[in-house]
Amino acid sequence: MKSRLVSLDVLRGLTIMLMTVVNNPGDWGHVYAPLLHAEWHGCTPTDLVFPTFLFIVGVSVVLASPNKDSGPAALQKIVTRTLRIFCLGLFLSFWSKINIGGTEGLALLALRLAFTLLIVIALFSEYHPKRQFYVALAVFVSMMIAAFGGFSDFETVRIPGVLQRIAIVYLIISLLYLHSGWQAQALTGLLLLVGYWAIMTLIPVPEMGTPNLDKGTNIAAWLDNLLLPGHLWVTSKTWDPEGILSTLPAIATGIAGLLTGTLLRANLSGTEKWRYLFVAGVLGIAAGLAWHVVFPMNKALWTSSFVLYTAGMALAVLAILYFFIDVKGVNGWTKLFVIFGVNPMVVFFFSGIIPRVLSSIKVAHPLDPSQAAMGLQTFLYKFYLEPHFSDPKNASLAYALIYLSFWFLILYILFKRKLIFKV
Template identity: 35%
Template sequence: MKNNQRLVALDVMRGLTIAGMILVNTPETWSYVYAPLQHARWNGLTPTDVIFPFFLFMMGVSMYISLKKCSFHLSSHLLMKIIRRSLILFLIGTAIYALATFLGTLRDACRQPGFEGNPWKEAFASLPGTRIPGVLQRLGVCYGIGSIIVLTCRHRYIPHLAGGILAGYFLILLFGNGFVHSPENILSVVDRTLFGDNMINDGGIDPEGALSTLPSIAQVLIGFCIGKICIETPDMREKLNKIFLYGSLMLIVGWLFSYGCPLNKRVWTPSFVLVTCGFACLLLGILIWYIDLRKVYKQTWTFEVFGVNPLFCYVLSEVLAILVDYLPLHSATLHERFYSGFLSNCFGDNEWTSFLYAFSLLCSVWLIGVLLYKKKIYIKI
């Protein structure tokens, strides 16, 4: 039996989410991807679309657990710690994009026939164009703002605050063409103004854009409320009843709301927040029932490997994918050698080989994670 069993379910859920993110982010080619591993093109929901929202929800749950240790008292020391963590998350995310920009430009310059300039100079000159919006960047912003909110606001008002944020955001979308996929969408207008056209993905509607960070903060606050239930409700059956009840309510309300406010990850619509929080809540409840109530641990340690070092495993997967894609500079990359020289020769070019490539990277990260897990090394910021 393990100490602090309530954390095990959260670690396993984080591990499942990290594993899903690696599979989604690192296919051999985007031309061949199984449908469940693709994002919805616009309105709609796929299994892939719930991964990032799950991270935000779990951040809220973890926030309650960690800040409870200081009795939710905002001291100057704690404030500096929150700001430091937020900045580190933001800078790590930016550094990952900078590495991809640098190595991509360097490789292209080295391979360009008749290139007479200095490839290294060209690569350094490309760094100012590094993309700013990103997954870790949004996590950093949401962590910082969410932490300050829960430390300065009475907890009984937090559900109302989360609902108010979602309602206000809905009005912004309603009066700002927020539901249309066009440059006139207010999300696109704000992102182009802040970041410029060259840093925006998905045709101008960036899934990690500035304005859509508002409902992401609400997602963290909802997770915080569920975290309070997990910690403050001593009776296991009562705890599970509450988690399943609130999860089901959010899922049903979000689904009904989607008839007037479509489910859309790029826009991060309020209905999308409610539905994904509902799914996250139900999954967490199932894991708590399976791990804490049935006392089953051995079957879940595979995902716990990712869950105890989530940031390290995610960053490692991104860096490995970048290095494999761009190195060596002059000859065939490791990506090309492994895929063209082995996978495609054995299985051809299709969704299965693209999945095997992503799965091989997932296993590589897992093996490194196992070493840390066995040695009880937990890398935190």
């Protein structure tokens, strides 16, 4: 296993672990407040997960590309990886809609798992670079035809998503890094943040009038509904938390990672690096809080204040980890987090597939067979875990921690065998 920046792996591991816990409670109706997203404006610990991962993507782009190779092979590699990540995210949206003829029950589940296996082989496997590109492109085009080609099964499939946003941000910041210096990158990030603020707060919303930051009536929601009608977040149907316009400030989050990676590669002592990182983090937090007064922090809108605050938090935490792990060498406690941090995409993808599989396996109600059958996940939680807890929130959290432990076992086996899966 090649040399890695351990503090970055630990931060990535912490982020993936928190993501796994917050995305998999036993009962969404009973969750502790810090493990929920802010209702609208504001920022909870859960809201830090996604921007921290995008920040890490930016850092990793720099650390993985020490020579800034911008030739055709490098461009092909970037585009291929972008397509693969985007298609993995799309597949999670397509999964529940995959159906052929009259298949149902276990037959339908087997069909979906077969498609999953094909996607995994196509997008996770390493083989000839040009073939990887053509396969990823073919998968992407096929999904777009299915979504927009008039096929009734896929006419409401969601196009935006977490992995999709990661793919787009990765593409843009990789190209920016290869073709510009840190000053141009910083200026680009600043212009994105100020420009997004101006668009959201100064431009009237077509057909609605006054600029606003409310759910479903702001200009970002208008654009999502205009360009992707029917293909948005199922909960809202008219706007998307990973929508089109809000991807612009998300790119600035990735740029913050680029600048951090550049500092980590600078010819400075470890002590100087961690101090600069920490000061930058504190300034980012302060700037985010100050901007919050007039442009509130909001994950769904990915507001500019949200970018500064969350990037500042990520910087400050990375600085502290870097000081103790890479400067002082206090790393005996890091293995658990590194195990999660070196294989993030495996968890990202399959932690989304497994709940879908469990929900597809229907079980009759054990106390009243006349009631509708329930998914296996609900059955196991309701009848084998929840009864052991007096507080339903503790039961819900216990389920999430058991699921996290399940992933630890899988990732530990991969780690011991030195298997790192990259998309």
